[in-house]
Amino acid sequence: MSRKASEYRSHVKPIWCPGCGDYAVLNALTRAFASLELRNENIMVASGIGCSSRFPAFLKTYGIHGVHGRPLPLATGIKLGNPSLTVVAVGGDGDGFSIGGGHIPHAARRNIDLPYIVMDNNIYGMTKGQPSPTSPRGLQRKASPYGSQERPLNPILMTLAYGTTFVARAFSGQPKQMADIFRQALLHPGFAFVQVLSPCITFHNTYDHYREICRPLPEGHNAQDLQAAMTAALETETQYLGIFYRDDQQLPYSRRLQLLRDRAPKLTLETVLDRFRR
Amino acid sequence: MAKELLKGNVAFAEAAVRNGLQAYFGYPITPQSEALEHLSKRMLELDRVFLQAESEVAAINMVYGAACTGVRVMTSTSGPGFSLMTEGLSYIAGSEVPVVVVNMMRGGPGLGNIQPAQADYALMVHTVGHGDFHAIVLAPANIQELIDMVGLAFDLAEKYRTVVYIAGDGSLGQMMESAELPPMKPLPTERPAWATIGAKDREPNAITSLFLGAEPLEAWNLHLQKKLAQIKENEVRWQEYQTEDADLLMVAYGTVGRICTSVMREARKQGLRVGLLRPQTLWPFPAARLNELAGQVRGILVSEMSAGQMLADVERAVAGKCPVAFHGRLGGVFPMVDELLAELKKLDQEVSK
Ligand SMILES: Cc1ncc(C[n+]2csc(CCOP(=O)(O)OP(=O)(O)O)c2C)c(N)n1
Ligand code: SF4
Numbered sequence: 046m047s048r049k050a051s052e053y054r055s056h057v058k059p060i061w062c063p064g065c066g067d068y069a070v071l072n073a074l075t076r077a078f079a080s081l082e083l084r085n086e087n088i089m090v091a092s093g094i095g096c097s098s099r100f101p102a103f104l105k106t107y108g109i110h111g112v113h114g115r116p117l118p119l120a121t122g123i124k125l126g127n128p129s130l131t132v133v134a135v136g137g138d139g140d141g142f143s144i145g146g147g148h149i150p151h152a153a154r155r156n157i158d159l160p161y162i163v164m165d166n167n168i169y170g171m172t173k174g175q176p177s178p179t180s181p182r183g184l185q186r187k188a189s190p191y192g193s194q195e196r197p198l199n200p201i202l203m204t205l206a207y208g209t210t211f212v213a214r215a216f217s218g219q220p221k222q223m224a225d226i227f228r229q230a231l232l233h234p235g236f237a238f239v240q241v242l243s244p245c246i247t248f249h250n251t252y253d254h255y256r257e258i259c260r261p262l263p264e265g266h267n268a269q270d271l272q273a274a275m276t277a278a279l280e281t282e283t284q285y286l287g288i289f290y291r292d293d294q295q296l297p298y299s300r301r302l303q304l305l306r307d308r309a310p311k312l313t314l315e316t317v318l319d320r321f322r323r
Numbered sequence: 324m325a326k327e328l329l330k331g332n333v334a335f336a337e338a339a340v341r342n343g344l345q346a347y348f349g350y351p352i353t354p355q356s357e358a359l360e361h362l363s364k365r366m367l368e369l370d371r372v373f374l375q376a377e378s379e380v381a382a383i384n385m386v387y388g389a390a391c392t393g394v395r396v397m398t399s400t401s402g403p404g405f406s407l408m409t410e411g412l413s414y415i416a417g418s419e420v421p422v423v424v425v426n427m428m429r430g431g432p433g434l435g436n437i438q439p440a441q442a443d444y445a446l447m448v449h450t451v452g453h454g455d456f457h458a459i460v461l462a463p464a465n466i467q468e469l470i471d472m473v474g475l476a477f478d479l480a481e482k483y484r485t486v487v488y489i490a491g492d493g494s495l496g497q498m499m500e501s502a503e504l505p506p507m508k509p510l511p512t513e514r515p516a517w518a519t520i521g522a523k524d525r526e527p528n529a530i531t532s533l534f535l536g537a538e539p540l541e542a543w544n545l546h547l548q549k550k551l552a553q554i555k556e557n558e559v560r561w562q563e564y565q566t567e568d569a570d571l572l573m574v575a576y577g578t579v580g581r582i583c584t585s586v587m588r589e590a591r592k593q594g595l596r597v598g599l600l601r602p603q604t605l606w607p608f609p610a611a612r613l614n615e616l617a618g619q620v621r622g623i624l625v626s627e628m629s630a631g632q633m634l635a636d637v638e639r640a641v642a643g644k645c646p647v648a649f650h651g652r653l654g655g656v657f658p659m660v661d662e663l664l665a666e667l668k669k670l671d672q673e674v675s676k
Contacts, residue, residue: 094434110434112403112433112434113403113434114378143377143378144350144377144378144379144380146377169351171353172351172352172353172356173356175351175356175359175360175375176375178377187360187363188351188356188359188360188363188375189363189375190363190364190367191364191367
C-alpha cells in the first residue's frame with residue numbers, strides 16, 4: 046500500500062468523547078481510502094448534524110457539514126454535480142433514521158452511486174441522550190423517564206426492503222472488518238448502506254452488549270441471496286456483521302442519467318424553431 | 324405561590340402544564356431541549372400527552388392534528404427547527420386552529436451556533452410561512468415574564484383561533500432566575516364547538532385551508548385579515564421606562580430590552596435623559612406609541628441581537644420624525660452596556676449638531 050490512512054486526516058483533532066465509537070469509524074474509513082489509493086482531492090464527504098456528523102472536519106478531503114437529516118440529498122447533489130468525485134454520506138441514527146428517514150428509500154430507489162455510513166449509537170448523542178429510532182424499547186433517558194415506547198427500527202431489514210444494492214453492518218469494536226466493508230462499499234457501483242454499531246460511551250454505552258451479541262454472518266452466507274439477507278437481518282438477538290447483500294449489476298444513477306442524456310433528442314436551432322412552426 | 328430558582332426552559336414548560344397544556348409534541352434541539360425533557364415526565368404523570376417526534380416537521384403536524392381536536396397544545400424549538408415548522412404553521416394559520424410555539428432563538432443562519440440570538444425576528448414577525456398571515460409574537464425579557472406570557476399565549480391563541488409565538492433566546496432558555504409559577508389550573512371540561520368532537524345534532528365542521536376558487540379564497544383571506552386587524556387593535560403590548568422626560572429613546576425587546584434598562588440607568592447617571600420602549604408584542608408592533616414618542620425625543624437608538632430586523636418596523640413607525648440609529652451584535656454576541664452607552668453618546672452628539 047503506497048498510501049497511509051493518516052494522510053487522509055486533517056489537523057483538526059476530533060472533539061468526540063474519549064472512547065466514542067466514531068473514532069473507529071474515522072480510522073476505518075481513512076484506511077479504506079488508503080487501500081484504494083484514492084486521491085484526497087477526489088473525495089467529498091457529506092454529513093448531517095450530530096456528534097457523528099462532525100466527521101468531515103477530521104478528514105483532509107473535501108467535506109460539507111450539512112443540514113440535520115439531509116446528508117443524502119446533499120450527497121446526491123454533489124455526486125450529480127461532479128460524478129468523478131468519490132462521494133461518501135455519513136451521519137448518525139437520529140439524523141438518518143429519524144428526521145432524515147424519508148430520504149433513504151429514494152437514495153436506494155435511484156441507486157445513487159455513493160456509500161452512506163450511519164454511525165448508529167441508538168441514541169441522540171449531541172443533544173445529550175434522548176432516545177433515537179434505534180433505541181431499545183423501554184430505554185429510560187431524560188426525554189423518556191418512563192421508558193421509550195416505540196419499537197426500534199431494523200436498519201438492515203429496512204434498507205434491504207427499499208431495494209438497496211449493498212447492505213452491510215459493522216461494529217466499532219471490530220475496526221479491521223469495518224475497514225474492509227468500507228472498501229467494498231466504496232467499490233460498489235451504486236448506493237451502499239453501512240450500519241455501524243458505534244456506541245456512545247457517554248449516554249448509552251453498549252460496547253459490552255454488542256461484544257456479546259455480534260457475530261460474523263453465518264458461514265456460507267450468500268450475499269447475492271436477498272432472502273437469506275433478510276433472514277439474517279431479522280435476527281436481532283444476534284447482530285450479524287458483514288455484507289448482507291450485494292448486487293453490482295444494477296446501473297448506478299449517474300450512469301442512468303448519462304444514458305438518458307444520450308437518448309434525449311439534441312437541441313439545434315432547427316429543432317427549436319420546428320416546435321414553433323408546428 | 325412562592326418564588327423558586329427556575330431555568331427558563333423548565334419554567335415555560337411547567338407554566339404551560341399549569342395553564343392546562345393537554346398535549347406536547349417536540350423534537351430535541353439545543354438550547355431548548357430541557358423543556359421537552361421536563362414535559363416528558365410531567366405530562367405523563369398528569370395523564371396528558373407527550374411525544375418526541377421524528378422531526379420538527381412531524382412535531383408541528385402532530386400539533387396541527389391535536390389542535391383540530393380542541394385540546395391545548397404546544398411545541399417548542401430553536402432556529403433550525405423553527406424553519407422546518409413554518410410549513411405546518413402556515414396551514415395551521417390558514418385553518419384557524421389555536422397553537423402556541425416557543426422559539427428559543429440561536430445564532431444563525433444555517434446551523435450557526437447555540438448562543439442566544441434574535442435573528443429569527445423577520446421569520447416570526449413578518450409572516451407565518453407562505454401566504455398572508457401574522458402570528459401574535461410575544462417577547463419576554465426575563466423568566467417571570469416568560470412564565471406569564473405562556474398563560475397569555477394560550478388565552479390569545481384560543482380567543483382568536485390563531486398562532487401565538489413566544490420569541491425567546493438561548494440565554495432566556497438556559498439561565499436560572501427566581502420566579503413564581505402560576506397555580507395549577509384545572510383542565511377544561513369541554514372542547515370548543517369548532518373542534519372535531521362529533522357532529523351530533525349539528526352541522527359538521529370543516530377545518531381546512533383549502534379553497535379552490537380564487538373568490539372563495541379571497542373571501543377567506545379577508546376574513547383572516549379582519550381577525551388580524553382586531554388583534555392589531557386590541558393586543559399591542561409594550562413597556563416604557565422613564566419616557567416621561569426622555570429626549571433620547573432606546574427601543575429593544577427581550578434580553579436586549581433587559582440589557583437596555585441597565586444602559587438607561589447608567590446613561591441617566593451621566594446626565595443623558597434616556598427612556599426605553601420595550602415591545603412585549605412584536606406583532607402587533609407598538610407602532611402608534613412609538614410614533615408619538617418619536618415626536619417627543621431627539622433621536623432613537625435601536626438594539627438587537629441581529630443585523631437590524633426590528634429596525635425596519637421601528638423606522639416605519641417613526642416615519643422620519645426623528646433620527647434612528649442602530650447597534651446590533653450578531654452570531655450569538657450580546658450588545659454590552661458600555662457599547663450601547665457609547666452609541667447613545669454618539670447619537671446625542673449627532674442630534675445636537
Ligand atoms: C432541524 C434540527 N433539529 C434539531 C437539531 C438538533 N440536533 C442536533 S444533532 C441531533 C441528533 C443527534 O443524534 P444522531 O443523529 O443520532 O447523532 P449523534 O450525535 O448520536 O452522533 C439533533 C436532534 C438540529 N440541529 N436541527
Ligand atoms: S456524546 Fe456520545 S456520540 Fe457524542 S462524542 Fe460523546 S460518546 Fe460520541
